[in-house]
Amino acid sequence: MLLFKGTKFVILPNRNASSLKFLAELLVKEGGMLVNEEKEIDCDTIVLINDSFITNTNTIMKNELFFKEFDLDPSTVWNNVNTYKLKCVRATCISEWLRKSSFQINPELVLSVEDNLEDNSEDHSGVKFVTHSATPLYNYDLITAKLLKNSEKAARQIPEVYSSSQNKSENSELAGKSMETEVSNKMGEEVKRTVDISQTTSVPKGNEKLIQALGRLAKRYEMKGDQFRARGYKLARIGIEQYPFKIESGAQAQEEISNVGASIAKKIQTLLDNGSLPGLQELFESEKRVDYFTRCHDIGIYTAKKWEIMGLKSFSEACTIFPEDFTRDWPILFGWSYYEDWLKPIRRDECEKLASVVQQELHLIDPQMKVEILGSYHRGAEKCGDIDLFFYKAGCDDISEIGRIMEDLSISLYRKGYVQCFLQLTRKIYKAFNKIIINRLEKCHLKTTPTLQYTARDDNPRKFMLGVKLPDKEKRQFESITFVDNYKLKPEDMFMSLNSDRSPCRRMDFFCCKYSELGAARLQWIGPKEFNRWIRLKAMHNGLKLTQHGLYDNHNVLLESFDEQRIFQLLNEDYISPSERNHVVKKRRKV
Structure with a gap:
């Protein structure tokens, strides 16, 4: 029996430190699972902290250095630690557990971390975060000058503002604030133009190549494990996507788009001069394999690199060499089966139709329950990667009750053919779904028996992860968005495919x-990630703590949790509408 079988661990601040690599290998060898991404942290995760950051009184020292060493997002990780009240112990406890052949976390081993960390108000990432309202994503003075210089040309270059089919009053809340610029021409006549950069849906001709190149560079550095550079290229790409003019020089991009620095500006100039960057089109075979694997649901960079190092090129090879990866993390099987479907973007109107099916079924189960679409859809995105549905009930603070309703809803939708798969189990879901697993x-020829069991960790979850699809007759009205062929399953992996061009499964x-x-919960689930990180750091700098449960003072006294706008007021910030939250950007601190 493996000592740590089925237990999830996160090693902090960085599991790749030379002193921790061997311990991490021992942990995995004994059945432990290592967290590779922030979203994998849940209420059962054990936190292992490098002993070099622990004092004799079991508290963390060198806080600033501790945060800077993180290979994961420090703000998100520590919010999860506090939210789930995770147990934190010294990393060297691994060797002690192995020596005794007993995995038990005694109270005296648990570290005191919350107070020690929350009091540290430094920006541990080495960057500062600014909002659209504080430091603009663009230099509006220069943009205004462009409008004046050639108003007709500028007007043609400004993409149309996206308008959804939603109710106008709801759409106005999402649309955000427009920038109105009033200027006078030489004849004294006033020219008034409204530029809503947050809602642009098309890209000026010529900028597409820059966006693609920066996206490829971000992906390359992400696969190399250089999250800092990867994030920088991602932010530069987002800035160019939203910029309403054709970029004609690197200097222009650096001057007018705040998250384009000197180094990226040079690359932009090279792209404009030569049409490409040296080596940009060359994706090494190892990178291609890692990229192929990590696009599958539930496969992180660590697992993908392990398979690549072994020379594996396909999921079929991986399940032969590492069958335990698929039997232990069985949701990978459905990520493999719906690989192509889950990489296809979802149009807004399809999101609305998918949500309406849930709404109708929910009304039959509990008419008082409410559900709304959050995530990128709520921020005004024209297309989404998945659909986030948010449930609540007026006057109800019993999460167990809401969780049971969501569980009954998901099982009912499964029996009606709307839900195609579950990606986590409760006892009731296991009974309904175990035969499909x-x-x-x-x-894929993995050994199993009729008595195979999957233990449910949480029978009162707050989150359900599903694969859903519309019936063929309802799907016909939605035109598919162009799909990149590079995201196809390899021929040797096609035997597991459940993908459908006619009626794709959606996450x-x-x-x-x-x-x-x-x-507070809406703030969390509307996102995006960079906005959540910025606003929580803003709270920390004010001596407060913001989580998905509410805003607290430094004595852990709740200040506000129900009123989203009141939370902004308590942080001394103007309210930022959902669409404007796309424009929370970060800059490197100037030395």
Whole structure:
């Protein structure tokens, strides 16, 4: 029996430190699972902290250095540690557990971390975060000058503002604030133009190549494990995507788009001069294999690199060499089966139709429950990667009750053919779905038995992860968005495919919250990640703590949780509408 079988661990601040690599290998060898991404942290995760950051009194020292060493996002990780009240112990406890052949976390081993960390108000990432309202994503003075210099040409270059089919009053809340610039021409006549950069849906001709190149560079550095550079290229790409003019020089991009620095500006100039960057089109075979694997649901960079190092090129080879990766993390089987479908973007109107099916079924189960689409859809995105549905009930703070309703809803939708798969289990879901899991295991020739069991860790979850699809007759009205052929399954992996061009399966997540925490929860689930990181750091700098449960003072006294706008007021910030939250950007601190 493996000592740590099925237990999830996160090693902090950086598991790649030379002193921790061997311990991490021992942990995995004994059945432990290592967290590769922030989203994998849940209420059962054990936190292992490098002993060099622990004092004799079991508290963390060198806080600033500790945060700077993180290979994961420090703000998100520590919010999860506090939210889930995770147990934190010294990393060297691994060797002690192995020596005794007993995995038990005694109270005296648990570190005191919350107070020690929350008091540290430094910006541990080495960058500062600014909002659209504080430091603009663009230099509006220069943009205004462009409008004056050639108003007709500029007007043609400004993409049309996206308008959804939603109710106009709801759409106006999402649309955000427009920048109105009034200027006078030489004849004294006033020219008034409204530029809503946050809602642009097309890209000026010529900028597409820059966006593609920066996206490829971001992906390359991400696969190399250089998250700092990867994030920088991602932010530069986002800035150019939203910029309403054709970029004609690197200097222009650096001057007018705040998250384009000197180094990226040079690359932009080279792209404009030569049409490409040296080596940009060359994606090494190892990078291609890692990229192929990591696009599959539930496969992180660590697992992908392990398979690549072994020379594996396909999922079929991986399940032969590492069958335990698929039997232990069985949701990978469905990521493999719906690989192509889950990489296809989802149009807004399809999001609305998919959500309406859930809404209709929910009304039959509990008419008082409410559900709304959050995530990128709520921020006004024209297309989404998945669909985030947020559940709550007026006056209800019983999460167990809401969780049971979501569970009954998901099972009912499964029996009606709307839900195609579950990506985590409760006892009730296991009874309804275990035969499908076994079928997928047998399909890829993994050994299983009729008595195979999957232990449910949490029978009162706050989140359900699903694969859903519309019936063929309802899907016909939605035109598919152009799909990149590079995201196809390899021929040797096609035997597991459940993909459909006619009616693709879509990823959908159910979330919920207490009614009293509605405002704070909406802040969390509307996102995006960079905005959440910025606003929580803003709270820390004010001596406060913001989580998905509410805003607290330094004595852990709740200040506000229900009213989203009141939270902004307490942080001394103007309210930032959902669409404007796309424009929370970060800059390197100037030396």
